[in-house]
Amino acid sequence: MTSRASILPAEAREAFRAGLVEPTSGWSRGYAQANVLSIPREHAFDLLLFAQRNPKPCPILGILEPGQTTGPLLAGGDIRTDVPKYTVYRDGEKVDEPTDITGYWQDDLVTFLIGCSFTFESALQDGGVRIAHIDQGVNVPMYRTNRPCAPAGAMAGPMVVSMRPVPASQVADAVRITSRYPAVHGAPVHVGNPEELGIADLGRPDFGDAVEIAAGQIPVFWACGVTPQAAVMQSRPPLAIGHAPGHMLITDARDSDYLVP
Amino acid sequence: MTSRASILPAEAREAFRAGLVEPTSGWSRGYAQANVLSIPREHAFDLLLFAQRNPKPCPILGILEPGQTTGPLLAGGDIRTDVPKYTVYRDGEKVDEPTDITGYWQDDLVTFLIGCSFTFESALQDGGVRIAHIDQGVNVPMYRTNRPCAPAGAMAGPMVVSMRPVPASQVADAVRITSRYPAVHGAPVHVGNPEELGIADLGRPDFGDAVEIAAGQIPVFWACGVTPQAAVMQSRPPLAIGHAPGHMLITDARDSDYLVP
Known part of the structure; x- marks a missing residue:
């Protein structure tokens, strides 16, 4: 494997999909990493409104609509497998830290991809x-x-x-x-x-x-x-799935895409 | 009545609540006017996502949560009466142009207040x-x-x-x-x-x-x-209520609140 900093996002996601588990700090230099949060559509309006009202802590990079598992920020990827490690919450309580959430997936899950410092x-x-x-x-x-x-x-x-x-x-x-x-x-x-x-x-x-x-x-x-993860947990949705701390989604967006003059 | 340009927003809203019907161009100079769009909560996630993905045409100034009829942008006001004229749509078709929507109000209506040029x-x-x-x-x-x-x-x-x-x-x-x-x-x-x-x-x-x-x-x-009104009508929600063209909500926000350096 070449140096982590020079691995392209699609290759990084493929490695995590194949089972590699490690924090993503230092990976794919120049590409944006995202916080991940999947919740049922019934709760998604409140979360999107929370993000709209609190843009500094909750900058939205992209949203996968109910049941969608891929999108332009992870071209050819699958949100259920391409994050190195996940955290699964039931009614606001942590119940699992799997490396693949295919078994937890529901067709009403909306996935928020949120900017990361x-x-x-x-x-x-x-x-x-x-x-x-x-x-x-x-x-x-x-x-x-x-x-x-x-x-x-x-x-x-x-x-x-x-x-x-x-x-x-x-x-x-x-x-x-x-x-x-x-x-x-x-x-x-x-x-x-x-x-x-x-x-x-x-x-x-x-x-x-x-x-x-x-x-x-x-x-x-x-x-x-x-x-936003803390706010979502407080509302105790029946199911919520986030990335495990430090184990982010590596996106195809470049850091420079988010630069303003 | 003093000149329209110098009327304060709360006074303008009171005049419209009392029954005055006229376009708001030129009213309350220095205060922001807003497009208004109320739709059932079931459709509100899609509209908020549409706005998030299309911020140039759909800049959100504020949102009243399901059933809320007032908020900080219209302090002491009532969204059901304080717009001079409304347009009511059923299944995407215009059915009425009332000056008061109290009779159409439902507790699941979410109200979007959208920036106006x-x-x-x-x-x-x-x-x-x-x-x-x-x-x-x-x-x-x-x-x-x-x-x-x-x-x-x-x-x-x-x-x-x-x-x-x-x-x-x-x-x-x-x-x-x-x-x-x-x-x-x-x-x-x-x-x-x-x-x-x-x-x-x-x-x-x-x-x-x-x-x-x-x-x-x-x-x-x-x-x-x-x-966004055009996009909402295309989705044919059972009920949607907007301001009538040119008859905007006059908000308490100042134009200068939206100025960036």
Whole structure:
């Protein structure tokens, strides 16, 4: 197998379909990765409305209509097999972490493909901003905040944020660079003061791993695609299937497709 | 009554609620007007998905959830009475043009409030670009094009555009000014060649009125909020209620709320 960074999306999906299971960070550099969330059509209006009202944490890259298993973002692929690992929820409770969801599939499932901040990390690196969690070899730290999202029907919950420590001299660069990617969370929602977001201890993230924050670095917070999963679970749909954390769908869209001038 | 341009939105809605019937062009200058479309929840997912896939013709300003009759865009108002005139469709056919829809209301109706290009006309005028249909005292001309929208479930149809003739020396200004209002259709979708859009005769619009095009003026086309109404009618929902053409909802949002840098 060639280096993970240079594998094309269709080849990556084929490898996962054939049974490979590993996190997708660093795979297929230059191509957008997506959060995946499949729920019954009966609940899909509320989720789409939640996303419309909360575009920063819930940027929609694409939607597969009821029963559809493929689409232009995964040409020739199958959403039931092409994600390395899934999480299955019944009535809001996790019941399984399979590598294939063919056995759980229902013809009324609508699949949301939601932007992921991994997409702007390459641009940050290209701009000279180092990514602590990549350097430290861990998952990005994520935190529930005290900021409620705008509710929609049965969907409600707090905004979840990801955090990257940035040297004070580069905070403006990090804001400027990520602002140009509004479809993948865009500019930070907060800079510098975790207490104001209701985060008591940066060393204890709610999801992902803690990272070391060096002297002179400022914690910078971006809206996170975990937000809609948390809101959906709160509404306890009979069935919901998401990707397992860090195991994203690798799409055919290029990171640059989401760049604005 | 004070001049229509200086009436506040809540006062305008109260006048319409009390029975006044007239087009809203020129009312409450500086406040955004909205296309209105109420359909049963069962059809609302498809329409919201259609809007998500076609943001230029279908910019969502707000959505009232099933049965809701008021919201932040019409504080203290009632969507069943505060639009000057409505159009009621059964199975896609027009059946009534009432000034109050209380008798048609159902608790499963979801109401879409969709951006209207009237919002950027003030900005064009402030930028020195005259609006032909205002100068000529007629409704804006609108045309079905040969450009299909991205379909969503049962919703499909061509993009509908509005046309404003602009002096060649001001086309760049018109593009620049309207680009800054992406939530109300934004930049033009086409400049200069109606044949390419499948429009055979500018003198015979599909909706609204024809305008005179002076020598040296270029026809400029913007995506139009009539597009989703046409797509909804094609799907023939059992009930759909829209505003009557030119008789919009006057919202509490300011035009400037939709301005981007």
